[in-house]
Amino acid sequence: MENKKELRNWLDEFNLDHPLVIAGPCSAETEEQVVKIAKQLKDSDVSVLRAGIWKPRTRPGNFEGVGALGLKWMKTAKEETGLLTTTEVANPNHVELALENDVDILWIGARTTVSPFIIQEIADALKGTNKTVLVKNPVNPDLSLWLGAVERLYTADIKNLGVIHRGFSAYEKTKYRNNPEWQIPIDLQNRFPDLPLILDPSHIAGRRDIIFDLCQTALDLNYDGLMVETHHDPDNAWSDAAQQITPATLIQFMKDLKIRKEISESVDFQNKLNNLRAQIDVADNHLIDLLAKRMRISDEIGKVKKDQNVSVLQTKRWNEILGNMVLEGEQVGLSEEFILRLFKAVHQESINHQEKVMKAK
Numbered sequence: 418m419e420n421k422k423e424l425r426n427w428l429d430e431f432n433l434d435h436p437l438v439i440a441g442p443c444s445a446e447t448e449e450q451v452v453k454i455a456k457q458l459k460d461s462d463v464s465v466l467r468a469g470i471w472k473p474r475t476r477p478g479n480f481e482g483v484g485a486l487g488l489k490w491m492k493t494a495k496e497e498t499g500l501l502t503t504t505e506v507a508n509p510n511h512v513e514l515a516l517e518n519d520v521d522i523l524w525i526g527a528r529t530t531v532s533p534f535i536i537q538e539i540a541d542a543l544k545g546t547n548k549t550v551l552v553k554n555p556v557n558p559d560l561s562l563w564l565g566a567v568e569r570l571y572t573a574d575i576k577n578l579g580v581i582h583r584g585f586s587a588y589e590k591t592k593y594r595n596n597p598e599w600q601i602p603i604d605l606q607n608r609f610p611d612l613p614l615i616l617d618p619s620h621i622a623g624r625r626d627i628i629f630d631l632c633q634t635a636l637d638l639n640y641d642g643l644m645v646e647t648h649h650d651p652d653n654a655w656s657d658a659a660q661q662i663t664p665a666t667l668i669q670f671m672k673d674l675k676i677r678k679e680i681s682e683s684v685d686f687q688n689k690l691n692n693l694r695a696q697i698d699v700a701d702n703h704l705i706d707l708l709a710k711r712m713r714i715s716d717e718i719g720k721v722k723k724d725q726n727v728s729v730l731q732t733k734r735w736n737e738i739l740g741n742m743v744l745e746g747e748q749v750g751l752s753e754e755f756i757l758r759l760f761k762a763v764h765q766e767s768i769n770h771q772e773k774v775m776k777a778k
């Protein structure tokens with residue numbers, strides 16, 4: 418699959434002067450709830466109503482969705498508000514029921530994207546339709562798995578495609594429910610600039626107080642849309658209560674968010690940008706020289722260790738460096754998260770260098 422302008426045709430057809438907004442409850446709970454939320458979202462920037470019908474849960478015993486009945490409620494909501502509808506499908510039976518009930522856009526969840534078998538089954542079930550399918554990132558931070566699922570659908574002749582960034586699970590606990598790992602969707606945009614990219618801030622955040630910030634970051638990174646979990650009474654939602662916001666809050670967010678353009682024709686802006694970018698280029702070259710120098714020193718340490726048959730990894734020394742660098746970084750405005758990532762990468766490269774020295778005949 419190659420990048421093509423046509424990849425964004427389905428999105429362009431919305432003819433919007435703002436990002437595409439998909440909103441609605443985590444789960445469809447009752448007909449009244451679905452219709453009520455849809456009505457509160459109508460006459461705003463929201464174009465598509467979302468609701469989970471089948472809810473794959475991490476552990477059994479939680480509310481697992483109302484099932485096919487909820488699709489009828491979404492149809493009613495669509496008739497009453499004119500909003501399009503979207504839901505998650507996780508198998509061919511879901512696809513069949515969604516098609517029967519006139520769901521406009523289907524999305525594939527993070528736990529489904531990880532399985533090429535199921536993606537193929539879903540692709541087969543969609544053959545011959547012109548539905549738009551949005552593929553959420555897989556739970557693990559793996560761009561090729563994500564793009565593999567998209568490609569599989571594309572090859573099965575499903576041409577109206579998009580991706581949803583919902584964050585990635587991580588072993589280490591952070592302030593996010595799912596780590597954003599912004600680098601992955603940035604890489605994805607590099608390879609497929611015309612594949613519509615939508616942020617799901619709700620699943621990244623897991624809590625409502627950082628949703629606005631995530632949305633703004635996405636707009637700063639040229640995302641094409643937002644999919645936000647929205648409930649008329651978030652605290653009493655049957656699933657994901659902590660991360661849902663009210664329709665009124667979302668409507669206010671859409672007023673407060675700054676929509677960026679990718680370029681500006683202003684000559685003054687171009688001059689300033691060129692000047693600063695030249696300074697970045699110089700700084701980057703310094704970084705490379707410095708890293709190369711550090712690795713040459715590490716190679717020397719490798720030789721000394723080899724002579725004495727001492728192990729490459731020196732945990733005590735490494736922890737001292739890490740602790741010191743976090744403190745140093747803090748003083749010059751570099752986040753702990755960044756310092757840890759940076760130095761872990763530097764340490765790994767240093768180890769690779771020493772390994773090479775140790776293994777050399």
Ligand SMILES: C=C(O[C@@H]1C=C(C(=O)O)C=C[C@H]1O)C(=O)O
Pocket residue numbers: 715718729730731732734735738763764767768771
């Ligand atoms: C360079 C060394 O070897 C390894 C690499 C380190 C580094 O790159 O800073 C630190 C400790 C060791 O795990 C060393 O022992 O000092």
